[in-house]
Amino acid sequence: MYEYDAQGQMTKMIRYNSNQVLTLTQTLTYDARGDVVAVKSSVASPDLAYRTFHYDYDNGRNPYFNRIYFASAFFLSRNNQLAPGLTYEYRSDGLPTHIRQNGGSTELTYY
Numbered sequence: 001m002y003e004y005d006a007q008g009q010m011t012k013m014i015r016y017n018s019n020q021v022l023t024l025t026q027t028l029t030y031d032a033r034g035d036v037v038a039v040k041s042s043v044a045s046p047d048l049a050y051r052t053f054h055y056d057y058d059n060g061r062n063p064y065f066n067r068i069y070f071a072s073a074f075f076l077s078r079n080n081q082l083a084p085g086l087t088y089e090y091r092s093d094g095l096p097t098h099i100r101q102n103g104g105s106t107e108l109t110y111y
Contacts, residue, residue, distance in 0.1 A: 002071070009034065013071045028076070033057070036073035056082040061094040063108060 003012040015024040025042040040052040057079040068075045080088055080096060089098040099106040 007034075010071060010076060026071070028073070033078060035077040035079050039073055058082050058088065059094070060088050060090045060096055063095055063110070 001014040002010050003014075005011050009028070009030050011028055011030075013024070013026045013028075014022070017023050022043055027040045027042065028036050029038040029040075031037045035057045036055055038052055038054050041050065053073070055073050055077070057077060060080045062074075062077055062080050064075050065078050074081060083101075086099070086101045088096045088100075091097050095110060096108055099108070
């Protein structure tokens with residue numbers, strides 16, 4: 001089950017197992033730009049329970065935003081996440097052309 005705010009942003013995700021037992025509740029917080037800045041897990045496996053994950057972003061456009069619908073900060077945010085060892089090269093409209101992380105490289109082509 002999903003809950004959304006007035007801007008159409010997913011604010012909560014609730015999952016149940018096949019026996020209708022609650023297995024996960026995640027609450028998402030957004031900044032003014034529409035990027036997910038925190039995800040709080042209220043019920044989860046013991047290694048993830050009651051943790052809040054925080055995210056930072058650059059100014060480049062996320063090429064997956066509004067194209068892949070999956071409940072994660074990566075796909076729900078308008079801009080690209082920043083992380084250690086992760087760099088982007090952008091074209092003039094702000095979409096990434098290269099993503100480099102930990103020695104690997106992804107080249108993106110748009111049609």
